[in-house]
Amino acid sequence: MGRGILITSNLPQLQNLIKRDPTAYKEEFLQQWNHYNSIRQIFKINPDEQAHHFRELVAFISQVATCYPIETIDFPHHLSSLLLESYGTLSPDTRKTLVQNLVTLRNKDVISSIELLKCLFPILPRTTSPTLRSFIRKTILSDIRTANLRSKNHKLNRAVQTMLFGMVGRGMDGDVVGDKGNLRLSNNQTNDRAAHNSEEAMWAVILTKELWRKRIWTDAKSVSIVSLGCFHPVTKVQSASIHFFLENEGKEDSDDDSGEELNIRALHHRRDINKKTRSGDKKMQKKLNTAKKKLHNKTDTSTNFPALQLLNDPQTFAEKLYDILNHYDKRFSLDHKIILMQLLSRVMGAHKLCVLGFYTYIVKYLAHRQLRVPSILVALAQSVHDLTPPDAVAPVIRKLAQEFVHPGVGSEVIAAGLNAIREVCRRQPWSIDDDLLGDLVEYRKSRDKTVIAAARSLLQLYREVNPGMLRKRERGKDASMGLSSGAQPLPFGHSGEAMVDIEGLTLLEDHLQRLRDEDGVTIYENDEGDAIWEGWDVESDATDESESESEGWINVEDNDDALNITDSEDESDKPLVTQNPDNVPESRVSMLATTKILTPADFALLNDLRIQAARKIVENGGGSHAKRKLATLEINKKSHQPNQLLGDSFVSENDILGPRKKAKSNYAERMASIQKGREGREKYKSNKGKMNKDTPSSSTNREKARNKPIMMILSSGAVKGKKRASLREKQRKLRVHIEKAKKARH
Template sequence: MGRGVLLTSNLPQLQNLIKRDPISYKEEFLQQWNHYNSIRQIFKINPDEQAQHYRELVCFISQVATCYPKETAEFPSQISTLLLESYGVLSPDTRKTLVQNLVMLRNKDVITSIELLKSLFPLLPRTSSTTLRSYIRQTILTEIKVANQRAQNHKLNRAVQAMLFGMVERGMGGEVVGDKGKLRAANGPNAERDSHNTEEAMWAVVLTKELWKKGVWKDAKTVSIVAQGCFHPVTKVQSASLHFFLGSEEEDDDSDDEEAVDVKSLQHRREINKKTRSGDKKLRKQLKVAKKKSQNKAPALANFSAIQLLHDPQTFGEKLYDMLNAYDKRFTLDHKILIMQLLSRVMGSHKTCVLGFYTYIIKYLFYRQLRVPSILVALAQSVHDLTPPDAVTPVIRKLSQEFIHPGVASEVIAAGLNAIREVSRRQPWAMEEDLLGDLIEYRKSKDKAVTAAARGLLRLYREVNPSMLKRRERGKTASMGLASGSAPLPYGHSADAAIDIEGLSLLEDHLQHLREEDGVELGDEDEDEEAWNGWDIDSEESDSDSDEWHNVDSDDDEDLVISDSEDEKEKEKQEKPDGEADVSAATRISTLATTKILTPADFALLNDLRLKAASKEVETVGGSKAKRKLAALEAAKAHQTEENEFISENDILGPRKKAKADYAERMASIQKGREGREKFGSRKGKQNKAAPSSSTNREKARNKPIMMVLSSNAVRGKKKASLRDKQQKLRAHITKAKKAGH
């Protein structure tokens, strides 16, 4: 009797005993289980009655559920059902207890990850407690991350992605209100339902972005969830989705993150509040966190991989344009620019054509438009080599009319010229010949930015289409190219198939040299090269026995006709004098591309080898031809690195006279000026002293100009002093001199 009463009143003790010997204490557990079922029925009717005892029983059963799996089979579903159906009437402590015990059951493998996540996802938009919401969110992210730690858990990922996609999809039927109708939307007839759908979709986008950022999910299904959020009727969800593809972070992206630390506000608050040691310690901690955040803040970079994984980018871009055009009056300018930026990057990355976008953007192309540099960047990024020139020509004409004329400032002219240059770089055929002649005349301007922009446009057309320039403006290289008959390909035409990759023989020789240094014979490097045996020849044989025939097994070799004209040419080149041997060696066709799959690292190495060979040629042989070749390779390398990044507003604005320095730049300049000198103070009087110190006020007074001293109070006081005062000062001076030993 006493033992039963003791175990009934002390659940932690009973829990410990059950874990040691579940069979012996099964009767006591069943007693508590029946008690739990009784209280659960009462708790459903009145959640405030016996809430504390109910929480204790839930914690007890969660701890010992693994000991009696058959009896507690329905226990997890009971907790989950109570949370989902009666969440609004439960007390905060009860909610927290139920969620924590549900997570504990997952940790004990009583329920699966999918069952846990199905219970936690609906709670995120309904939870008002910041602590509990943060706990639920962290639990979801950790559960998915751990499940995909060793290998991709495709079953879990598909289930979770389906739930997230459904959370976004449920709110897609609403009306697009826009930024300018928030109050009207908040007071509508379906305000409560729309608010729930908004929060649900927002959390789906936030969690998806977080899993992408942590590297847990990197597939096309993840991108499709956020891509669906770009067309959500609520602008908050749209903005979060757009920022994901643009690689930036909006201010209200995550409601659970700590607020940005305002350093000046903290210091001001410390000045007016009571000074305590704890306050000083708290201030130092907050300043340390703020400094760490500023140092770890990464620059905004476009999310290239997400844009590349878009499903049907043409349809995605058309839907973006339709939304932008249809709700132009409902969106603010900042939101419209976000849509423009994403649309332009999709068009530039996938080379899609949404021709209506160029008609739409013309109305924003005037120099007094707010945020016009961002609009010009979006325009330039949307153009590519497959864009019809007829669609871009009106845009270039509009830019020249609005930005490039004597009635505007030089900064406006420079921005217009730079924008036209970036558009023409991607589609040179959109430029009109007469307009080009007028624009490059601005290279004679007195403003540095305008001159640089006009010269950049001139250099561009010297490279891409010099025939549009006047004869005196083409330059030597372009004129020689036109004289030799080379001309740019018209729009829609592609170059002929390449026979060989320029400089590939350099890469082949380099790899052969590395094999010889490592002592690895050719053909034994890996299994892939062994598979090519009998089909091609090694690089050593190609150098020494290039004029020998190799048999090719074929049933129809009697119908195979091979001309030996190329071999005769190779023999003639090899018989040339030594001075021409380098030409034949450079022109030989490498067989590396037929025996090895070239990776991006191989092409990067090939570019470096070509640069080294061109630099060596400039040093040894010299000449203008070698220098031009080296300059062309360096320019191609720089252009290749620029193509991997989208253009920025600085590319449109160009060099400015003096940009205002921010706080970090000013502090760096101050620190640079302090290098090589002592901390503060003047260095005067410190050179000839054993102990460095500054001069005294008496020493400074001796060197004062006489005209400054005459009007001082000390001199005026001497003139007005009485005879007795003068005698006292003289007596004091004599006494002081005697004491000093003078």
């Protein structure tokens, strides 16, 4: 009996024995289970009483719950209800214990992921402990990532996305406070409820962004959660949601949840000052290899689809953004209004939308003394596209010319104004009149290089897109010859002739014909069928796959008479189609697309062939137009998005400011320049010291003096001379030291 009492009082020992033989120790477990139920009733009334013993019992039952599933069937519900109902009255240690044991039950498959997340999501905004909050966040992310590791867990994803939608939507009916001042609410209860709703929405946006960055969620539903947060009345939630769309689409976080990057310089410094051992060298090399691997993964990976392209109803989204920007203009700070402008302009440029009120709104911010005016000019340029009415953009162009391009401002202001006008006119060439264009082009005769470059770029643009708006002496030879031959740009709203060919398709046809002649086989015949699409398939939903499998193939008769070829507007959205193929006479039209289904691999090969043809033209002296075309093709190949609308619509502040004086280099740039200068040299270090000399020698007296004992140096003449030095001599030496330090810095 004494041993039985000892076993029941020692819970870790009893836990070990139960895991070995659950049947033999069932009575002891039931005794502890009854004890747990009695303490739980007391704990609900007074959480401070027997809290330590209650935590021990909870941890014990969590470990052995799999041994007695029938008896502990209600145990997870006890923990979750206690957390959700009495979270505010529990001590921090009890909260942490309950959360950890819920995670333990999930790891032992006692509860499902949905049951765990239904408990963790509500308590995440209420948690004030940074340690517990970080633990809950990592648990949520890791659980969702594990569930979607091998295949998409659509049931879990839909349940979690529904919860996140609810967390964001609960605070949408609040008042817009803004970030220029706090709007006082009616009472403290309403204030507390609004703060809780804002924290819920903030965590929903944060978790969705993390899952998107880690490529766990890449569907339109996750984008819809963040897009809903863009209209949240709390500025903090709205700003976090907007930055999700403004971030670089190719950027991806590493798999490390800590988010900390290895500092290579710190590793080398720590290695220099620590003791040199072989194990230390191996550890440092392992860390360096890990850092290089993470850096390589960051630079090589990219998301499947940009978030902007997955927006549901972009026109309504853009109009709501403009309404918020215009209606609450006085409540938002300039920084917040700028990010709203940038998101609105990116949506307009990416989807070719028309929100005409935006151009009237942005006019009041177009002044050279306006703070952060380059960002505002970037937003203006990104919002314009070829479907934007010129009448809506023309007043903006005139405002830019009046405010930025006149002799009363500096050269940088003039260059920024000309560059902004150029970027707007690049997207809509009909938004400027002939007289204003002629006046702006005259700035190419300025004395400042930045102004000259900006004016020449504007002149070169109109030589290509619409040379008829330039004076005859400014058109150039190629543009004048084109006008004399009758070539005229189409007016706004007009489309060209029917598309008859894919640009450069004849290059692909000739290439395949050469392969057939060399191998003596037909390239189009492929027994494997789907092998040519390997690596190019787009992930689809399970429902779509089931529908496609059920429908099967449709037999179509090979009858040329039944074909109906039309040039109506319904077929104007064909990809990669142009009127003038590369380096091929206009009379020749390739029929390859009518005899073969072009795969993504064929289009990649077609892009390579176009690059090779353009490179040959450049080598044979093709001129600046051929060089620009080659650069465009190479950029499209690197980005793997040859037809992506986002690439042409995004503008940076450097495009507006133009070329300026070389900025001060940072450490990485200086080291890269140093390494470039060392190429082709055998030795980089100085010959000072016996190890680096051609002829070995002993160390110098100065090097020996560094290792002398301090008592030997105190009686030397140099030290005594310093003590006897006058104030004037000390000042002179200090001045020499300061001058040397200044020269070393420069």
